[in-house]
Amino acid sequence: MRTFQRVAVLGFGTMGGGIAQVVAASGRDVVVLETGQERIDLGVAAVRDFLDGGIRRGKATEADRDAVLARITGTTDVADLAGVDLVVEAVTERREVKAELLGRVATVVGEDAVLTTNTSALSVTDLAAALPRPERMAGLHFFNPAPLMAVVEVVRALQTDADVITDLVAFVEDIGKSPVEVKDRPGFLVNRLLMPYLNDVVQEYDDELASAEDIDVAIQLGLGYKLGPLALLDLIGIDVHRHATESAYAATLDPQFAPPPLLAQMVAAGYLGAKSGRGFRVGTEEQGEAR
Amino acid sequence: MTPNQLTVAVLGAGTMGAGIAVVAARAGHRTVLRDVSDEAVHRGLDNAGGFLRKSASLGKLTPEQADAALANLTGSTDLSDVAPADVVVEAVFEDLELKRALFAELDDVVSRDTLFHTNTSTLSVTAIAAGSRHPERVVGTHYCNPAQLMKLVEVAEGRHTASEATKRSLEFLHGVGKTTVITKDRPGFILNRFLIPWENNCIRALEAGLGTVESIDRAVLGALRHPMGPFQLLDVVGLDVHKAVSMRLYEQLREPRFAPPPLVDRMIAAGDLGRKTGRGFYTYDSTRSFGA
Numbered sequence: 001m002r003t004f005q006r007v008a009v010l011g012f013g014t015m016g017g018g019i020a021q022v023v024a025a026s027g028r029d030v031v032v033l034e035t036g037q038e039r040i041d042l043g044v045a046a047v048r049d050f051l052d053g054g055i056r057r058g059k060a061t062e063a064d065r066d067a068v069l070a071r072i073t074g075t076t077d078v079a080d081l082a083g084v085d086l087v088v089e090a091v092t093e094r095r096e097v098k099a100e101l102l103g104r105v106a107t108v109v110g111e112d113a114v115l116t117t118n119t120s121a122l123s124v125t126d127l128a129a130a131l132p133r134p135e136r137m138a139g140l141h142f143f144n145p146a147p148l149m150a151v152v153e154v155v156r157a158l159q160t161d162a163d164v165i166t167d168l169v170a171f172v173e174d175i176g177k178s179p180v181e182v183k184d185r186p187g188f189l190v191n192r193l194l195m196p197y198l199n200d201v202v203q204e205y206d207d208e209l210a211s212a213e214d215i216d217v218a219i220q221l222g223l224g225y226k227l228g229p230l231a232l233l234d235l236i237g238i239d240v241h242r243h244a245t246e247s248a249y250a251a252t253l254d255p256q257f258a259p260p261p262l263l264a265q266m267v268a269a270g271y272l273g274a275k276s277g278r279g280f281r282v283g284t285e286e287q288g289e290a291r
Numbered sequence: 292m293t294p295n296q297l298t299v300a301v302l303g304a305g306t307m308g309a310g311i312a313v314v315a316a317r318a319g320h321r322t323v324l325r326d327v328s329d330e331a332v333h334r335g336l337d338n339a340g341g342f343l344r345k346s347a348s349l350g351k352l353t354p355e356q357a358d359a360a361l362a363n364l365t366g367s368t369d370l371s372d373v374a375p376a377d378v379v380v381e382a383v384f385e386d387l388e389l390k391r392a393l394f395a396e397l398d399d400v401v402s403r404d405t406l407f408h409t410n411t412s413t414l415s416v417t418a419i420a421a422g423s424r425h426p427e428r429v430v431g432t433h434y435c436n437p438a439q440l441m442k443l444v445e446v447a448e449g450r451h452t453a454s455e456a457t458k459r460s461l462e463f464l465h466g467v468g469k470t471t472v473i474t475k476d477r478p479g480f481i482l483n484r485f486l487i488p489w490e491n492n493c494i495r496a497l498e499a500g501l502g503t504v505e506s507i508d509r510a511v512l513g514a515l516r517h518p519m520g521p522f523q524l525l526d527v528v529g530l531d532v533h534k535a536v537s538m539r540l541y542e543q544l545r546e547p548r549f550a551p552p553p554l555v556d557r558m559i560a561a562g563d564l565g566r567k568t569g570r571g572f573y574t575y576d577s578t579r580s581f582g583a
Binding site: 225 | 500519
């Protein structure tokens with residue numbers, strides 16, 4: 001049984017930083033690979049901000065924060081990954097970028113190191129196929145924000161060894177998350193269910209079933225969801241959702257994954273959701289109280 | 292006595308009708324709960340009264356408020372007792388002919404100004420309104436179950452609904468403490484339009500072996516933070532009800548995503564309808580309904 005005491009995270013963006021924080025909080029040492037020192041500094045600052053928020057809300061102490069930060073090291077040199085026994089890749093959602101990086105990392109880490117990807121839109125089987133010893137590759141799909149979301153999907157590629165899955169499931173439990181074993185299908189489990197629902201909402205909104213606010217209010221009050229679907233899309237990013245559902249559509253030709261045309265138009269107009277200041281709900285006149 | 296006290300008639304004393312009667316009576320309106328049999332009326336009044344008394348014992352209402360609401364509430368099997376109603380809320384079985392016939396009959400009983408509200412969840416407001424000689428007074432008002440606790444009402448106009456009728460209906464609904472959303476007269480309005488394909492997709496994922504009942508619920512609870520997993524919710528709703536709603540939407544939209552997957556039929560055949568039969572996707576020790 002591998003317990004993965006030394007972990008490498010590839011990429012110090014929102015997901016990479018969140019994953020590094022969760023792993024470090026479990027007492028493990030984490031080395032995060034990035035392309036430049038500025039990006040490492042930004043990543044560390046974001047983790048620090050998140051932990052400071054926890055201190056303000058009385059959920060953690062300054063000692064907790066410092067201990068977590070002390071276990072996270074940034075590097076721009078792949079050679080510093082030698083000796084890690086688990087790699088979690090969390091770089092940009094592009095196949096060539098991920099495949100090239102995983103290939104380089106595979107030559108540095110030991111033969112027995114387990115390689116995982118945090119992809120949500122690409123095939124783990126396909127990424128594994130480009131590696132020597134693909135049977136040690138799996139998916140480890142965290143949700144955003146990683147420190148808060150309870151579930152991690154453990155994705156079994158066609159090539160993945162059964163004991164790799166067993167060890168990853170135990171690892172996910174050990175870092176305080178709830179593992180869900182899933183097949184390597186487009187969208188795995190959660191996004192496989194979520195994307196058709198969001199596409200449905202976008203199309204009906206475009207077809208003027210109701211205002212964006214009324215759709216969200218109905219879902220929040222009627223079904224008790226924390227966020228309405230259009231506010232959720234603003235948070236995910238219109239471009240991110242569009243890319244994910246387009247990938248699922250390309251892989252399945254299943255019309256429920258086909259991106260509604262409004263998504264492409266919003267991306268073209270620069271309406272990407274919260275991050276651009278304009279989306280379905282963000283930055284529109286429609287915000288405000290429910291009637 | 293409240294200044295804007297109206298007379299409200301609720302047709303159908305089932306779960307939804309009794310819940311809506313609580314809403315109206317609690318807001319200070321004279322409320323008549325009408326059904327076709329004494330037994331149904333008594334059961335509805337018992338449920339409504341029980342809820343109001345429990346609300347008082349839980350401190351949600353003062354004893355005076357509960358007494359006043361109870362005093363506002365009467366029952367009847369006689370349609371002529373609906374005559375003084377300012378607002379009629381139809382909450383009978385989800386059957387188009389039944390609803391149309393009821394509105395046709397009511398035309399001769401109530402005044403021209405009486406508003407007709409239909410609590411349909413999946414039928415066309417326009418089609419129901421066509422039962423009345425005055426479809427301009429008919430408004431779709433879809434309450435959520437349990438109506439006495441859930442704030443949301445989906446409001447939909449039929450093709451001939453007068454905007455004045457909608458305006459008065461919104462005032463009435465806000466007056467009884469509801470939050471309204473405006474939607475089109477399309478199958479499933481907002482909630483069921485999105486919930487039904489979602490639930491059916493979750494069932495198909497289970498059929499396809501993408502997860503287990505437990506792992507799919509856990510994934511949805513943990514990753515999307517819904518208040519209930521899809522299978523927990525289906526057990527509460529009832530597999531028979533889910534199938535009926537799915538089929539009515541499928542018949543209108545003719546889209547396969549609304550059709551109930553085969554597992555639903557298997558579960559119904561086996562008598563595994565959910566909480567109410569003690570077994571659905573999960574097994575249960577007790578059956579419970581109309582909780583406070």
